[in-house]
Amino acid sequence: MASWSAERRAARQTSTSGWAALQPSLALGYRALAVLAPHLPAALGYRAGEVLGALLAQPWFPPYRAVLANLRVVMPEADRAHCQLVARRVLQGICLNYYDLFRWPHLSDGELRAAATAQGLEHVHGALARGRGVVVVAPHCGPYTIVFGALIRQFDTRALLVVERIADPQIHAAVNRMRRMPGIDVEPLGPQVGRAVLRALRRNQIVILGGDRAIGANNVVVRFFGRPTPLPSGPATLALRTGAPLVTGCVRRLPDRRAWACFDPPLAIDRSAPTPTAVRDVTQKIAYIMEAYIRRDPAQWLVAQRVWPDP
Incomplete structure (x- = not known):
């Protein structure tokens, strides 16, 4: 020590x-x-x-x-x-x-299909059938920002990927150009992100959010790996306010380099609780799920910013 x-x-x-x-x-x-x-x-x-x-x-x-x-x-x-x-x-x-x-x-369509595999797609299909869009929240594990470029062909809709803004504006623009694959829209965190997310959900699209690191100002403190940790409140708030199902998931890189994604059944949400309490409760559930995924293989948790300050 x-x-x-x-x-x-x-x-x-x-x-x-x-x-x-x-x-x-x-x-x-x-x-x-x-x-x-x-x-x-x-x-x-x-x-x-x-x-x-x-x-x-x-x-x-x-x-x-x-x-x-x-x-x-x-x-x-x-x-x-x-x-x-x-x-x-x-x-x-x-x-x-x-x-x-x-x-x-x-890559060609065939190469893209071969580049990724998934389980639990039926949970996303079932959530989309409700017609309110789907909020997908996951930790930053494996090839998380691009896996939907291969999987979106499995769904009759588009996906909106919400991303952090990169400090270098030229690199930011270049990265997001590459992320905008067919069927994928990209929206950086900023003043317009809320409007873009609500528009996507109204169109019954998939909104993809990271949930394992506080980036913007809208956070709530929950327990994460046994420590009080601010995590994004956006996924919970969106699900509560719009009625969109919230699906947790995770991505991993397989030994053969392919991306593997899994999706859980929609999270059970108590919509009768007061909003601040409900947001905290849902965010805590998300934190526990992400923690379990990360513990399975910490080497796949690709967060290169400090999540916790020194004790």
Whole structure:
């Protein structure tokens, strides 16, 4: 424990000047990869992503430190070496996601169908049959931002993916262009997101939201991995106000590189409770479900921002 505390103090004291100096180069490299990656053989592209992720698993890299801090909460009994191994796999998973993001928009329909598999699709079909749209909420696991690009063909509707705004506006625009695959609309968090989400639900579409990290201002504090944690209240609020079914789920990357998604039955919601209480209760249910998914394989939880401050 003492060594962990010393490591945390050292990480906080480490200068981030090297990271700041590297960011323009990373942005340039990102743009170059967006052009080159679709032309790489898939085996080579995935291998390159794994190598890059391993190279970035260094104390000077802020996302690596953030992942380690999160894993200390998720895996409190793990020793430092195991946490470092899992953190490296998390960064590799993030790099593989970017490769998929570059590659998937260039795949044929047949290749897309082969790139993902799912279970529990009947729960989404049943929810759509109610005619109020569906709110899908999941942790940031596996290739979560692009899996619906392959699965949307299973449904007679469109999907709206709500995403975090990336600081670099050029990268933000490029990433969202690639996310807008056939049948998929993308809306960044901001002043217009509420209107876009309500419009999608009125059209009986699928709204996809992350629920494992507080990003905007609309949050509620619940228990997450045994700690009071602010998590987004948006999924619960939408389901309560619109009557849309709320479906939880998770995505994983299989050993053969395919994406695997699972969807749970619509969450039971007590709509008789006062709204603040109901929002908290529903968000807590979501938190417990996400926690169970993350515990199954923490290396697939691809959150590279700190979820909890240091104790």
